[in-house]
Amino acid sequence: MGQPRTRGLMARARRALLSALVTAALVTPLAGAARPEIPAPPPATTLSTPGLPSVYAANRKNAAEAARMAAAHGDAHRAAAVRALAAPSRRLLAFDGRGAGQATEVLGDLAHAEHIAVLVPGSDTSLDTYARFHRAAAALSADLTHRAAPGTRVAVVAWLGYETPATVSTTVTTPTRADEAAPRLRALVRRLRTEAPAAHLSLLCHSYGSVVCGRAAPGLDADDIALVGSPGTGADSAAALHTRARIWAARGSEDWVAHVPHMRADLFGATVGFGADPVSAAFGARVFDAADAGHSGYFTPGSAALAHLARITLDDPSEATRG
Helix, strand or coil, rough: HHHHHHHHHHHHHHHHHHHHHHHHHHHCCCCCCCCCCCCCCCCCCCCCCCCHHHHHHHHHHHHHHHHHHHHCCHHHHHHHHHHCCCCCCEEEEEEECCCCCCCEEEEEEEECCCEEEECCCCCCHHHHHHHHHHHHHHHHHHHHHHCCCCCCEEEEEECCCCCCCCCCCCHHHHHHHHHHHHHHHHHHHHHHHHCCCCCCCEEEEEEECCCCCCCCCCCCCCCCCECCCCCCCCCCHHHHHHHCEEEEEEEEECCHHHHHHCCEEEEEEECCCCCCCCCCCCCCCCCCCCCCCEEECCCCCCCHHHHHHHHCCCCCCCHCCCC
């Protein structure tokens, strides 16, 4: 009897917190939290750099300099996080150590990939927490490698290409950061189509990242868009995303985002909320099984959610919808 009662109390507490955040978003000016500036060099100029290996090398060099500057500034945590990205084994398609930081990392052989998955992260993802995001990308890469037919080439792109909102903030209840991120995600997809024009391309969008994908979706040259742990996309239906991509959605039974109110309102010059629930029948997405995944559990090795995300990436939709 104690465990169900505890879960009920926790669920009510989460709902109360979420309601408080929505209320705060309606009455609080939408201003970003101040953060002590960590010195870092401007991003490397790679537009005219020939070949992916040279691009990777230029961005690793930039990351190494950012790590040195962060250490000199006294921020050991940032220095260590960025120093890991500068390791010779890492493939950085883009890197910017300024502010919260941004990075686009490739796992696998992008130039020859037949299947590419782009991971779009949600709130609280920055260079300081990048190791967590990298673990998700590495888990997907390992599952794809295990699951793909012999000789099939796959690549995972971990895209931290925007300033994500904090989970406990007013910003996370509005599409402002997603609107800023959408053009950047579109630019990444165009670049990937240039690097690997024949590849099957999937966007795997977690939490607030699904809002970003929803904003970027119209006309996007992707084959699949999967929404996991999504609070909504800002669209009322999959058809309203106006994309040729197949739209998938999943939510684990232990994911607290199920308690987020599925509403959208325009008040005081700001849009609050993200509308329809992507896993509802009315939304019209292809719903797949995420079993008992919690909000941070969709890329857990061995999980049902990760298996289905890998199948979507490998263009095996019949397997993804079973179970």
